[in-house]
Amino acid sequence: MQWPAFKWSADDKYVARLNPGQSISVYELPRMNLLDKTSIKIDGVVDFDWAPASPKRDGVKEYEQLFCYWTPEIGSNPAKVGLMSIPQKRFVSDAKLHWQSDAAYICVKVDRHSKSKKSQATTLEIFRVKEKGVPVEVVDTIKDTVINFAWEPKGDRFAIISTTEPVGVTAVAPKTAVSFFCPEKAKKGQQVGNFKHLRTLDKKNSNAIYWSPRGRFVVIATIANTQSSDLDFFDLDFEGEKPESDKDLTANLQAMNTADHYGVTDVEWDPSGRFVASWASAWKHSMENGYHIYDFKGEALREEPLEKFKQFAWRPRPATLLTKEEQKLVRKNLREYSRVFEQEDADRGASADLAVVEARRRMLEEWHSWRESMEADVLEEREVLGLPKDPHAPLLEAYTKSLDTASDEDRVIEEIVEEVIEESEEVLA
Template identity: 35%
Template sequence: MNFFQHPFTSNTLNILKLNAENLLYSPSKNFKFKLQKDFKKAAILVPLCNVNNKPSILFTIRSSNLRDHSGEVSFPGGKVDINESVEEAALRETEEEILIPKRNVQVLGRLSSLPSLNKKLEVFPVIGFLDYIVNTEHFNKDEVSTVFTMALEDLLDKKNRELQKFRETEIIIPSWKCPLEIQKKYGSEIRLIMPSKSKSPSRKQSKSPTRNVDEADEAIDFSDLEKKFNLEYDFQLSHVVCIDGLPVAPQSKLAKLQQVLEKKIYETSKIKINEDCVFMPLDGEGQTKGFAFITLENVQQATDFISAMNYFPFDKKHTLLVNHFEDIELFHKKEATYVEPVLEEFVEKEHLKSWLMDELGRDQWVMLHGENFGVYFNNKSDDPDLIIEKKRWSEYFVQWSPNGSYLATLHKQGVQLWGGETWKKIVKFQHPGVKLIDFSPNEKFLVTWSLEPYQFDLGERHNVAVWDIATGILLRTFPFDSTNLAKPSDETQLRSPLQSVKIHWPLFKWSHDDKYLAKANYGPTGSISVYETPGMGLLNKTSIKVPNIKAFEWSPSEPILSYWTPELAQIPARVTIMKIPSREIIRTKNLFNVIDCKLVWQNAGKFLLVQVDLQKAKKQTGINFELFRMTEKNVPIDVLELKTGDIVNAVSWEPAGDRFIVLLQDGQKIMANFYEMVDFNLNKNSSTVENVRLLKSVERKSVNKIFWAPTGRFAVLAAVGGSGELEFWDAEELVMHSSAEHFHVSDIEWDPTGRYVISSVSFWSNPTDNGYQIWTFQGTHLLKQPINQFKQLLWRPRPKTLLSPEQQKAIRKNLKEYSVQFDKIDTAISNRATKDEIERRVRLLTEWKGYIARCKKDYEKEAKERAELFGGVEGEEEIEEIDEIVEEVVEEIEEIVEEDDENERD
């Protein structure tokens, strides 16, 4: 496909903009003049345009009234003023000469400068595209005599090019005849000229001032021009779509058909198509062929366009079929002969929740240390039982699925999932270079991401892939948007030692039931794209328009989206809550003087806390908590205003509870505040703050993180990454059961039952003192395990309970009866452990006595040899054994015994 055979589109203009130095001819490279210090700057605009559906260049003929270069063919331009850029000068001169406004010129780039020796000017050519209907009758008659255009294909045709001397010099340059109407008006001698890298010709050659190009090919080397202008480009056309099913119309109705098409596209997809981005080919009789090519801004917009317009009823007789341009070639390469697929033999999978059948009801964890990965059963204060261990099981890290069914390992080739009683490979996903993964809440789907794009089977080079876990089928791929790169201080950045970049993760966020997958598109034209599983089509075929969106989150219990947008001009910042799929807005809250917002959902979806950072007077900052009651009618909002100057280090909801903890920093002090949401029905007439009750406020030393037990009530406040203080709190009784220290602690992990908690120091965060410690929920220390190069420990999640709330309530009510059974089991385990220890000691003692007996026997056998060594003396001096009894006071106890009444009477 020749670059200049079709009209300029946004795609070709972008390519020119990115490659201006390489694609467009730069005259100054062909001259060896040395610029002088007194040379001044000048700028010209090389105006590209589309004329009669052909890429063209606009020229002017300077007015005969001008002192310099009067009557010459030229580009608009002039000297660069002080404090003016070259581009600004070119646009200014263009507007002055041919009356085209600056806003209608798209600057594509600047070429290397060219000297004008007689005027001592350094001339800078600026390439620009006229986003404007060219009117050759509209110009400044004081500076320009006329305006005309020439098609690029005519300029590049060798037949239209000749050679001639440049003015009175011996330099040979190429020239082109102007259009016929210009020649008739100004004479046949008026020509376009371009500097060439030709050397001065010989005397024989110089006799003929003008010759045909073909006769001088040996003298003049145009290979550089031909190579640049006739270059075959291998473009990525994934943002170009093909629309089939359009009505066939004559060329006279082409413009009308295109207008109707653009209108219907905008009404359906809300995507505005520029006129030059649509190409409808014509047949030999001048009629359209029933299809068109449309160039979109990017791959994502092309994908959204297809989702919105495919199978769209254009009219009663025509239905549109839309595909990616690259898919056409892909389909063409498919074999026409049907080949029946080979069906793999069915292999029954192992029970993926077999670990829940453990007789002792123990939980598992996976641990990485050095290059070894192991899965263990927890044994409270005893060493864990190893289930399976593999070296280099994963090349990076491992990750459990949300319900614990799968263990994911990452490799250079992709991701593998393991599970079952024998830990067989369940399924694999081919995604080379994968670095991050994200499971859907119910383990139906998997999202994978790589920094480098990969050519997937769907035919596109993308970074993100969505997979069906049960079948291993690739559902859809997406490109990576650089706006998802995280700032260094962003709390959403990935915590991993493996990444050279930090990004917002997860890029896509799942609804609670795996039905929807959403992604934010940031920027002034921002939106939220919601995709419906398993088809992965765009919901309602359009994205939700949210200009300047900053963040969004799903409700953990319902298909409800929450998002916020910043202040812009006179429009306040706003928090919005929207139902999906109806897109009904159920609550909004306008906010003023906002610096930032954070959306924090309670895990049951009962409350939404919005932390609002505010800019107050005198450069002071403040923080408000906007608390949305999602289960109440009309979603009432409680406002909790914190003291001016306070900094929120952490805020966390109690799982399935009404309480939340806030860690505040007030100067050097750190305060831990325990809050409770009061039943709204009991306080309908009370002031707002009373609906959020402060239960307790205590000053802490250095804690900076909050870790709730999965079952609620109990929490650990920890100083992560520093002194390692651990505080074990009961939010029901508002007491701290105990405190401890684990220096340099990097991770806190609760087990799924909320009974045990592990603190650890990872090699990834600190190269020394690596290992983990196990504690009870009350802070009782159970086990300490120093491990060299300990890196990661993750409890295996449990699936959601199958018991109803009533059944769970009945169990809690009769917990004492069950406790007796559990105590017997614990005693049996303890006795078995004691018995095992006694047997171990007896075995060691027996081994020791046997060893002594063998040594004594060997000693007696060597008696004769020893006698020879001592000069023939047989035997040894008699050894007298003396037994001495030593008494030692072990413990003294003083006890006062009172006499009974009868002794007192005696």
């Protein structure tokens, strides 16, 4: 239990206590009534504190007291710092903390409400943890509400999903935009260049981001939506021609494929980054339960509908048995290994072709053998019936005799003779 158990607001009109991991209870003084007769539910809350003075925010005329709170990272949900107004119980601002997998960066996503409370803007502040003095870079101020953020594992690029529509439980999923950010090429004296906007894809229904554990490839998905169930596969290191506008950036974005899995509720990459599984869990709905498996390019490899299917899990990938020196040697000789593997693939293909040819030759020999046996049976039957061995022989013999007995009158002989009648010679002067 934390001490002090109760914390006072700046004007002593409220006192509050923490219910660790669950909620914050705010009481009105002097009667000690629980505000609105309910505690403020905040899952995972660890601590909170009142503002030390009564705030006077620009554009806010009503009375208020403010307190801030924070929650740690829970599962896939990032750590969060929030600011709440009392007695309205309104979230004034929200900051979520997103760590990069190698702890090279931490992004603080700050959501701020407008004066009218009808719109919300988001600011991304990135702390470069491994650089001297931990410099902070404000990447962009986004006028829309950012509903999802995800770093590239072992990389320095990230993707966000934003929307201009209200966020919450609605009959129709909001239209969203997917944006990609990456650093510029490092200049002299820089470890990593400044973060820049790469591309935005509008008019989507996407609400989830799934990076490959090896980086580079990402799936932008529409989860738990009965009207849309797209899985968009992207490559951020496309080896084709790079647009002129992206020449100074460390990414080349290319859409590879779009798959559709109706009712999809979950998506997960396998640990190697080569395959992606999506499934519709019976724990969330009962429509078309089952799973799909795709390769990293988005090509469907398997579709398995299963009644009451609930969960899918990849087998964990074991740690490598090679030392760092052996891994370096493998990378150094990767082209040589590739040639060997390509030759083995070619040999397998040739052996497969040879097997097909042999099978066809065997079938042809079997047919010839069958035909010879049939001809022998027919010949035997003709001998028993007293018929000639060759049924065509009498016909050929009769035809030949008819040609021999034909008279000379029936024949026309034509002879052409050339003869010189007169020959003369002239001399021209």
